[in-house]
Amino acid sequence: MKTTTFWDTLPRPLVGLAPMDGVGDHAFRHIQKKYGAPQLIYTEFTAADRLAVGDQALLKDFFYDESQRPILAQVFGHIPDLFRRMAVMLCQLGFDGIDINMGCPAPNIAQRGAGAGLIRTPQLAQAIVRAAQAGVRQWQAGATVRDDPDVPLHLVTQVETFQAQLPARYRQPRPVPVSVKTRIGYDEPAVDSWISHLLESEPAAIALHGRTLRQGYSGTADWDAIARAADLARQAGVPLLGNGDARSLEDALQRVADYRLAGALIGRASYGNPFVFCPGGSAAALAADPYRLLRIAVEHAWLHAATLSHNRPQRFLGMRKHLGWYARNLPGASELRRALVQTSSAAQVEMLIAHYLDYRSSWEGAASPQQIQERT
Ligand SMILES: Cc1cc2nc3c(=O)[nH]c(=O)nc-3n(C[C@H](O)[C@H](O)[C@H](O)COP(=O)(O)O)c2cc1C
Structure with a gap:
């Protein structure tokens, strides 16, 4: 009997x-959830082989907080057994779902047969989904990373420490659905054969980016191909989320309705703008306070410092692009933008933005030369 998971209970349409x-990363996802409330969140993809080599930093990339639920951990690779072992660990870490990346077009990944490379080896793709599902079943039957002789002790300890802090219901056996995110084809759209093959392995859901591997991010996403895939998925009782070029919540919902989908994912349009998930988008959210995104940028920077960069300037570099995005649509803020993308700490970000806001408020409160002339 099919078990009920968040894929069945989340309100539709799902964005x-x-x-x-x-x-x-963790800080970005936290901010997106807090201000935009997307119904579903995925981690960045992580290589399954990192478990095999006992990568010390593996858990940093899987770090999340309770506010981000339901959250799916995304994994890429091409060796089924690593997905089985990884699934045990991800269940133990309390993730709501496990997602397998079959869409990454990067040559160093796809040419090794992982990511979108799996579109060319559908049987291996099926074996990977089944291996992850087997890992979930093993965890439900009591397996943990401690039973895996190849996982180094330091990683076992990190997993157990994280697990001990989870709410009780996430420390117990529960269904953890395995889903797939992929593209519509390798060189050419091949939805009928590729999606049919994928469905044979009974993924809990499919998220489909409407471009082929060859397209990378060029051209526009083919939502007709997504709709065709959704028909196949619907016949199999599998929800399908469309993805590619949605610019706003309204745009995503329109596509979901037009192409009869279970939902959609928004990617790039969320850069520096969690309000993309809110009705009316940033125009509505910023109507009362045009500088709200700058205040959010400060909060984001402090969270990054506390959870990811730990006050190491080198690690703060990953925050800079977000700062540029938060400030990108502010008129007359080019100097601020230039300064923000050179910061090395949250304290610097806060100072720059505080100065800018002080300056703006004194400038906006002050009358312009023309107004002064008119008053006299
Ligand atoms: C910077 C960047 C990183 C991405 N990383 C991943 C990833 O880790 N896993 C994945 O499945 N897709 C990844 N994608 C693809 C996106 O999830 C999404 O499919 C794509 O950007 C199209 O959606 P959009 O037009 O809404 O951005 C990435 C895309 C971008 C731009």
């Missing part, structure tokens, strides 16, 4: 935050 490597 979520797409996984984005180099962007969607």
Whole structure:
């Protein structure tokens, strides 16, 4: 009997935050959820092989907080057994779902047969989904990373420490659905054969970016191909989320309705703008306070410092692009933008933005030379 998971209980249509490597870290996801409330969140993708080598930093990339639920951990690779072992660990870490990346077009990943490379080896793709599902079942039957002789002790301890802090219901056996995010084809759209193959392995859901691997991010996403895939998925009782080029909540919802989908994911349009998930978008959210995104940028920077960069300037570099995005649509803020993308700490960010806001408020409160002339 099919078990009920968040895929069945979340209100439809479902609009979520797409996984984005180099962007969607813990701090970004926290801010997106707090201000935009996407219904679903994915981590950045993480290589399954990192478990095999006992990477010390693995858990940093899987760090999340309770506010981000439901949250899916995304993994890429091409060796089924690593997905089985990884699934045990991700269940133990309390994730709501496990998502397998079959869409990354980067040559160093796809040419090794992982990411979108799996579109060319559908049987291996199926084996990977089944291996992850087997890992979930093993965890439900009591397996933990401690039973895996190849996981180094330091990682076992980190996993157990994280697990001990989870709410009770996430420390117990529960269903953890395995889903897939992919593209519509390798060189050419091949939805019928590719999605049909994928459905045979019974993924809990599919998120589909409407471009082929060859397209990368060029051209426009093919939502007709997404709709065709959704028809196939619907016949199999699998929810399908469309993805590619949605610019706002309204745009995403329109596409979901037009193409009869379970939902959609928004990626790039969320850069520096969590309000993309809110009705009316940033225009509505910023109507009362045009500088709200700058205040959010300060909060984001402090969270980054506390959880990711730990006051090490080198690690703060990952925050800079977000700062540029938060300030990108402010008229007359080019100097601020230039300064923000050179910061090395949250304290610097706060100072720069405080100065800018002080300056703006004194400038906006003051009468212009023309107004002074008119009053006299
Ligand atoms: C910087 C960046 C990083 C990405 N990283 C991932 C990833 O880790 N996993 C994944 O499945 N897709 C990844 N993608 C693809 C996005 O999830 C999404 O499919 C794509 O950006 C199209 O959606 P959009 O037009 O709404 O941005 C990434 C995209 C970008 C731009």
